[in-house]
Amino acid sequence: xxxxxxxxxxxxxxxxxxxxxxxxxxxxxxxxxxxxxxxxxxxxxxxxxxxxxxxxxxxxxxxxxxxxxxxxxxxxxxxxxxxxxxxxxxxxxxxxxxxxxxxxxxxxxxxxxxxxxxxxxxxxxxxxxxxxxxxxxxxxxxxxxxxxxxxxxxxxxxxxxxxxxxxxxxxxxxxxxxxxxxxxxxxxxxxxxxxxxxxxxxxxxxxxxxxxxxxxxxxxxxxxxxxxxxxxxxxxxxxxxxxxxxxxxxxxxxxx
Numbered sequence: 001x002x003x004x005x006x007x008x009x010x011x012x013x014x015x016x017x018x019x020x021x022x023x024x025x026x027x028x029x030x031x032x033x034x035x036x037x038x039x040x041x042x043x044x045x046x047x048x049x050x051x052x053x054x055x056x057x058x059x060x061x062x063x064x065x066x067x068x069x070x071x072x073x074x075x076x077x078x079x080x081x082x083x084x085x086x087x088x089x090x091x092x093x094x095x096x097x098x099x100x101x102x103x104x105x106x107x108x109x110x111x112x113x114x115x116x117x118x119x120x121x122x123x124x125x126x127x128x129x130x131x132x133x134x135x136x137x138x139x140x141x142x143x144x145x146x147x148x149x150x151x152x153x154x155x156x157x158x159x160x161x162x163x164x165x166x167x168x169x170x171x172x173x174x175x176x177x178x179x180x181x182x183x184x185x186x187x188x189x190x191x192x193x194x195x196x197x198x199x200x201x202x203x204x205x206x207x208x209x210x211x212x213x214x215x216x217x218x219x220x221x222x223x224x225x226x227x228x229x230x231x232x233x234x235x236x237x238x239x240x241x242x243x244x245x246x247x248x249x250x251x252x253x254x255x256x
Contacts, residue, residue, distance in 0.1 A: 019199055067188055
């Protein structure tokens with residue numbers, strides 16, 4: 001298998017929540033082993049809406065190396081050195097206005113500043129790369145966006161959900177979304193499109209699915225995500241990532 005890596009130069013991008021991670025931050029032993037095994041044969045990078053702190057924690061747990069993609073591609077962190085390799089910031093003027101509105105909204109929120117994640121902070125932070133507002137009710141988020149669209153319309157806005165039923169709006173200075181991570185990963189490892197795999201489950205994965213030739217959606221994925229993906233694996237609760245690696249990725253590599 002190591003020989004195939006050198007000849008064909010493959011790589012995998014993989015989402016976290018609802019893909020690798022089940023409820024309550026749980027990752028099955030089988031999934032951990034599968035990802036570690038695959039990373040011995042090709043580069044594997046996380047691409048998620050989470051901030052650098054969480055991404056570094058999980059990349060260490062999974063023995064990953066190289067660039068890892070945070071905040072839906074807005075920032076890139078090196079798994080070994082823990083250094084931020086690239087980040088797109090929201091202007092301090094705009095971020096301070098949005099944070100004030102988050103505080104006023106009374107909803108749950110987080111702010112990523114200088115690579116650190118702050119939950120429900122009352123401080124007006126600087127060097128902000130992501131702003132995330134959370135609610136169990138989609139209507140509340142829709143109303144917030146409509147009310148403050150003049151403030152946030154300059155920046156990229158994405159809706160997402162997690163496995164616990166929480167709903168989010170993600171605001172960041174990255175109009176490409178996760179596709180930016182795909183572009184960086186492809187260039188960093190000098191990969192050809194047909195040798196890149198992606199596994200995900202959410203609507204915020206669509207920008208990368210539209211570019212990735214070997215896209216794999218989880219069994220628990222949104223219907224639209226499944227319809228746009230080339231392959232479908234099992235749900236996160238049935239070790240869908242492991243089954244995708246064993247039944248889709250490795251067989252495709254062996255056939256080349």
